[in-house]
Amino acid sequence: MTWLIPVVVVVVLIALAAWYGLVVLREYERGVVFRAGRLRPVYEPGLRFLIPLVDRMERVDLRVVTLTIPPQEVITKDNVPARVNAVVLFRVTDPSSAIMAVENYAVATSQIAQTTLRSLLGRADLDTLLAHREDLNADLRAIIESQTRAWGVEVRVVEIKDVEIPESMQRAMAREAEAERERRAKVINARGELQASEELRQAAEELSKSPASLQLRYLQTLLELGADQNSTVVFPLPVDIITPFLQAARGAGGR
Known part of the structure; x- marks a missing residue:
């Protein structure tokens, strides 16, 4: 045993x-x-x-990791304060580098994304931030990936999610947009008046070439006004038509 x-x-x-x-x-x-x-x-x-x-x-x-960047306080190029948050999608392509080159690749990627977000948006104005997000997303991805590539981390997508601006700035932007719409309406109205006056001028030139056409236009106008039986029509009569009658009346009165 x-x-x-x-x-x-x-x-x-x-x-x-x-x-x-x-x-x-x-x-x-x-x-x-x-x-x-x-x-x-x-x-x-x-x-x-x-x-x-x-x-x-x-x-x-090795799966794609979704990293949410917390809201960052930034001041744009035109001195407008804003709160911006974003999301980063990345994955590890080199496991050895992800362990050997950096202590914690997920935390390091998050910190790089936050600092890059504040730095890049600080060099852009508010209009660019609101209207050209795709260009900013591409720039953010390129800058972040240039830092994380040495860690064996590939940044797939960087998207700016929300942009919060002060209420006073929102009201100012609303007034600016309203003024811009009013300006466009006035410009369109003025262009319409110009085109209408041009068309009327051309029509007047065509009618002046033939007096009979002008008389036909008078008759057509009377026909259109006569559709309403309650209307009173004042018809302008050419002077050259009634002149012979006036002369005959004066001759009869002299005799």
Whole structure:
């Protein structure tokens, strides 16, 4: 029975080694292993074995991570205070660099995104911030990724979500928009009057070429006014038509 004790000890040690040494990596995970402090090749998905008390593994998720940037107080180029928040989508492309090059790649990416957001929006005016978000999003992504590329982190998308400005500025922008709409309405009205006067001038020139056309226009106007029986029509009569009658009346009165 003396040989049974070593066998039991060996079995127990093997069981403990299997319990603490066997790990399962999912398809979207990679394992960065340090053996006695030295970096080992990256472990692929599947069942892997770690030497207890010698190996230490860091799991790295390769899925896209959604990072919400908290609201940042910024002052635009035209000295307008605003609160801006954004969202960043990134993923790890190099697990070894993500562990070796930076202490915590998620926190570091968040801090870089916040500082870049404040810095870039501080160089843009309010109109650019409100009307040209796509250009700002592209610039933010390029600047952030230039910093995170060395960490093995790829920035997929950067989107500015909300822009909050003071109520006084909102009222001023509303007044400005209303004034702009009124200006456009006046310009359109003036252009319409100009076109109408041009058309009337051309019509008058055409009618002046033929007196009979002018008389027909008079008759057409009377026909249009006669549709309403309650209206009183004042018809302008040309002087050259009634002149012979006036002369005849004066001649009869002289006799």
